[in-house]
Amino acid sequence: REQALHDEQLVALGTLATGAAHELGTPLSTMAVVTRELERSEVPEEMKRKLKILRNQVDRCKQALSVISASAGELRAESGGxxxxxxxxxxxxxxxxxxxxxxxxxxxxxxxxxxxxxxxxxxxxxxxxxxxxxxxxxxxxxxxxxxxxxxxxxxxxxxxxxxxxxxxxxxxxxxxxxxxxxxxxxxxxxxxxxxxxxxxxxxxxxxxxxxxxxxxxxxxxxxxxxxx
The missing domain is CATH 3.30.565.10 (Histidine kinase-like ATPase, C-terminal domain)
Structure with a gap:
């Protein structure tokens, strides 16, 4: 019974993780595109530095979502060797x-x-x-x-x-x-x-x-x- 409850919790967390990854993936991708475009535009160097920090943080969030997707079984097989x-x-x-x-x-x-x-x-x-x-x-x-x-x-x-x-x-x-x-x-x-x-x-x-x-x-x- 304890094992069945444990498995149910894992399935529920996997479902939640999958939904969160899908919901957050699109706005993060949009933010990444916008920050890259702004970095290429004519803005002060200090602003470019801050935009680069922001883009790096967005990339970190996207990497974290990839791990969540992997845990939920949705990421294509890129590991296992x-x-x-x-x-x-x-x-x-x-x-x-x-x-x-x-x-x-x-x-x-x-x-x-x-x-x-x-x-x-x-x-x-x-x-x-x-x-x-x-x-x-x-x-x-x-x-x-x-x-x-x-x-x-x-x-x-x-x-x-x-x-x-x-x-x-x-x-x-x-x-x-x-x-x-x-x-x-x-x-x-x-x-x-x-x-x-x-x-x-x-x-x-x-x-x-x-x-x-x-x-x-x-x-x-x-x-x-x-x-x-």
Whole structure:
């Protein structure tokens, strides 16, 4: 019964996401066209600079909608191939830094990493970005990523120095109802948990001894062929 309710929630969220993507896609495309036209016109340089910022923000919104559409199953198949784990991690971190240029992050990788591959899927990338956003929202101090892997499994620890776990979060992880910040994080964690489970992975949250939270992701990997 719980699994059926969980599936119903995912279907409802997918339907909502699909509708939102369609409704927002057209006005965002219009804004992108208008800002490009204005950039080409004879306007002061300061105005062109501001228009470029606006266009970049519109493009970010359109990219976010593409991820939503992918989660709802509407995006054409542009992902799903296998890439080296370290390449995937660096790509996701670079994408997150572009979204939050003011955030500080250090990443710890194995000195002699095992050659293993991970599925290059948009919803998985977005799941890690969601967790990094949650950690950055909770902590003003620099975040840390501690990643290690072998040929079978990848473990990623996202470490922050925020206030620690809300009492209900760890116990109800994966349920849409949980939220302990102003704008809510229940939806992001719910979808992240669902994505990881769908790919044979898992997520756990722990309080750190000296304050803050450790968010641990575990994912199954594929050993790379020597020819790759």
């Amino acid at each position: 296998l890439i080296p784990v370290q390449t995937w991690l660096e790509r996701v971190v670079e994408s997150w830094k572009a979204q939050r240029p003011g955030a500080k992050l250090s990443i710890k990788l194995p000195s002699q990493p095992t050659e293993a591959a991970i599925i290059d899927e948009q919803t998985l990338q977005q799941s890690l970005i969601n967790l990094l956003n949650n950690a950055a929202d909770a902590s003003e101090e620099a975040l840390e990523i501690d990643a290690r892997w072998n040929t079978q499994q990848l473990i990623i620890d996202i470490l922050d120095r925020g206030p620690g776990l809300h009492p209900n979060v760890a116990a109800t992880l994966g349920e849409y109802q949980i939220s302990n910040k102003e704008h809510g994080m229940g939806l992001g964690l719910f979808l992240t948990h669902a994505t990881l489970q769908r790919l044979g992975g898992d997520i756990a949250l722990f309080d750190r001894r000296d304050g803050g939270t450790c968010t641990r992701i575990q994912l199954l990997l594929t050993q790379m062929d020597s020819s790759q």
